[in-house]
Amino acid sequence: MIWFDFGGVLSPPLAELYASYELKTGITPEQLAGAMKTVSDEMGMPPLAPVELASISEAEWGRGLARALVTDHPGIDLSRARLETFGEQWFEGIKANPVMMDAVRCLRESGITVGILSNNVVEWEAYWRLMVEPAGEIDFLIDSCKVGFRKPDPQIFRLAARTADIAPGQCVLVDDLAVNCEAAEAEGWRAVHFRDDRQALRDLGRLTGLSAAFENLPSLSRA
Structure with missing residues (x-):
């Protein structure tokens, strides 16, 4: 099997997905990966584990990403990002x-x-x-x-x-x-x-x- x-x-490939997301939102792969790690670190879990184990909802995870991005990158423009419905935008056009x-x-x-x-x-x-x-x-x-x-x-x-x-x-x-x-x-x-x-x-x-x-x-x- x-x-x-x-x-x-x-x-x-994941690199292509990250690059596509940057074109849609302006958030770089490094910025996004850093925010994902911050949210997971706060919960004492590996990156992405909180949502991949359904420990938190996508919306909660997205709000955490937004907080981390604003904290780590003051002045970052999140106006094009739909972080609370992340998957919809991530997979759009893929x-x-x-x-x-x-x-x-x-x-x-x-x-x-x-x-x-x-x-x-x-x-x-x-x-x-x-x-x-x-x-x-x-x-x-x-x-x-x-x-x-x-x-x-x-x-x-x-x-x-x-x-x-x-x-x-x-x-x-x-x-x-x-x-x-x-x-x-x-x-x-x-x-x-x-x-x-x-x-x-x-x-x-x-x-x-x-x-x-x-x-x-x-x-x-x-x-």
Whole structure:
């Protein structure tokens, strides 16, 4: 079974998402990342964990971001930012990674079970689900904000394997963060550390025996 991360794998790279958000709002990636860290530090949690575990609402998180941005960057212009409905603006105009959409379809057509294992936010589900619709039906979804664990917590990998009723050694995680891949492997999973489309497909092809099929993905020839 192949478990895909959403952000940075099924979505465009995170650097592209941050750059797109800066164009929409004027808030730089460094400013935004700093504000996210401030809000999480105040709660004694890793960055993004408060909303990815649904410990606070998106609106509360957004107000915290605003406070941190104003405190750290006096005079910053937040007039274009809709921080209390952050996800709507973050995903606005963003399309899923077409190569990974084709890969998901190829896997399922080959009879391989596919799931999404993601650290995500309750209020963002409508936006990211719409993005991944072109991939077709997903067999299983493990979403941090619904289950109360987030990667790299080993409990989320144990829960995913139990939910799919499959042995850990039959699970493969495709994730853009090395720490998540390492945590999955520590639980007996295999992992593909996503760096770019072609590298990920090479590694995934070796694990699944679908190298030839992946080489012929329509979107890969256009990438």
